[in-house]
Structures are given as structure tokens and as C-alpha cells.
Amino acid sequence: AQSVTQLGSHVSVSEGALVLLRCNYSSSVPPYLFWYVQYPNQGLQLLLKYTSAATLVKGINGFEAEFKKSETSFHLTKPSAHMSDAAEYFCAVISESGAGSYQLTFGKGTKLSVIP
Amino acid sequence: ETGVTQTPRHLVMGMTNKKSLKCEQHLGHNAMYWYKQSAKKPLELMFVYSLEERVENNSVPSRFSPECPNSSHLFLHLHTLQPEDSALYLCASSQDRAGFSLSYNEQFFGPGTRLTVL
Numbered sequence: 001a002q003s004v005t006q007l008g009s010h011v012s013v014s015e016g017a018l019v020l021l022r023c024n025y026s027s028s029v030p031p032y033l034f035w036y037v038q039y040p041n042q043g044l045q046l047l048l049k050y051t052s053a054a055t056l057v058k059g060i061n062g063f064e065a066e067f068k069k070s071e072t073s074f075h076l077t078k079p080s081a082h083m084s085d086a087a088e089y090f091c092a093v094i095s096e097s098g099a100g101s102y103q104l105t106f107g108k109g110t111k112l113s114v115i116p
Numbered sequence: 117e118t119g120v121t122q123t124p125r126h127l128v129m130g131m132t133n134k135k136s137l138k139c140e141q142h143l144g145h146n147a148m149y150w151y152k153q154s155a156k157k158p159l160e161l162m163f164v165y166s167l168e169e170r171v172e173n174n175s176v177p178s179r180f181s182p183e184c185p186n187s188s189h190l191f192l193h194l195h196t197l198q199p200e201d202s203a204l205y206l207c208a209s210s211q212d213r214a215g216f217s218l219s220y221n222e223q224f225f226g227p228g229t230r231l232t233v234l
Contacts, residue, residue, distance in 0.1 A: 043122075104161075108157070
């Protein structure tokens with residue numbers, strides 16, 4: 001089964017600074033990778049997904065993530081943080097859970113705080 | 117209504133109460149999921165239904181009882197819960213669960229029900 005590790009349960013950045021949220025996955029070919037965002041008191045919303053078409057994936061709200069097979073990483077970045085980016089971010093990977101069926105495995109999440 | 121909806125959004129119940137959480141998806145999907153999200157723990161998959169049949173039960177205590185009467189609705193019946201069951205319960209749906217196709221497995225989440233057990 002796949003596993004997902006998110007380094008740092010809490011990250012703080014200043015408004016306008018670079019956002020970098022780290023995600024590493026256990027190796028499997030091909031991986032299908034996702035980043036979800038959860039705003040306070042809300043469910044999870046898909047930010048972006050890696051579909052093996054391109055290693056640099058652009059998502060909503062100016063976020064992007066780069067798939068690096070050699071590093072088994074899928075880190076999430078945004079050049080300039082905005083106050084509205086304060087939320088919890090989850091990295092996830094599709095893993096096989098049985099013959100012909102797959103499940104989404106989530107990391108523990110990283111809470112992003114943006115300082116004015 | 118669009119997407120995945122959940123009711124109620126907040127629920128407070130005693131340990132001897134019986135209550136139900138409801139999830140409805142308006143996406144034409146065939147698979148539905150219940151997740152539990154507790155503070156400082158990863159999202160825990162509880163149950164999976166595919167075409168109204170339960171295909172996965174991740175060692176969830178029997179005080180949680182799911183029901184999927186049709187592909188659009190999913191319930192979680194709660195009975196004699198414990199305070200440690202207090203959490204955010206999230207429902208999700210995907211087009212289908214079989215096959216290694218991204219479009220089949222991409223999950224769409226509801227806003228969750230915040231459950232507090234006293």
C-alpha cells in the first residue's frame with residue numbers, strides 16, 4: 001500500500017512570501033497524486049492533481065506542484081502567499097486496496113498560517 | 117443543489133442517543149465514502165460503497181452503521197457513541213471505484229458534519 005508523508009504539521013509564512021508545503025510518497029508506478037485544501041469548517045476541495053501528463057501541475061488559486069520521481073516528492077508551492085490561503089492542506093495518493101479497486105490515502109495534513 | 121451535501125452540519129448528542137448523518141451527491145457518481153477526521157490524526161476511511169454495495173469496512177465499531185439506499189444517498193447511523201467519536205465526518209463520492217482510472221477515483225467531498233458526543 002502507498003503511504004504519504006507531509007513534513008511539518010504547521011507552516012507559517014508572511015503575506016507575499018513563498019509558500020512551500022512538502023509531500024513525499026512511497027514508491028509505486030504510476031502514482032496518482034493530489035493536493036486538497038480544507039478551509040475552516042469546510043470539507044476538502046481539490047487544488048490540483050498529477051495525472052502523469054506533465055510533471056509541473058497548475059491548480060487553482062495560483063498553486064502548483066511538481067512531481068519529482070527521483071525524489072518521490074510532490075511539493076506544493078505558491079509564489080506569493082495571500083491571507084485567504086490560510087487553511088489545512090492534504091497530500092493524497094491513490095493506492096490499490098484490493099483486486100481491481102483503489103483508495104485514496106491521505107497525509108496527516110499541513111496547516112498553513114499567513115502572517116500579515 | 118450541486119456537488120455533495122451533508123446534513124446536519126453540526127450535531128451534539130449524548131452517549132445513549134441514536135442519530136443519523138445524511139449525505140447526498142448530485143454528480144451522478146456510483147461510489148460513496150465516509151471518512152472520520154479527528155484532531156491531529158490523518159483522515160480515516162470508514163466505509164466505501166460502490167453501486168450501493170458496501171465494499172469496504174475499515175474495522176469500524178458496530179456503533180457506526182452505514183446505509184446506502186441508492187447511489188445518490190448515504191447515511192451513517194449512530195448509536196451509543198463514545199466521547200472519542202467526536203470528530204468531523206466527511207462524505208465523498210467518485211464516479212466509480214473499480215479500475216485504475218483517475219476520473220473514476222477522483223473524490224469530491226461534502227462540507228462535513230461536526231459531531232460532538234457528550
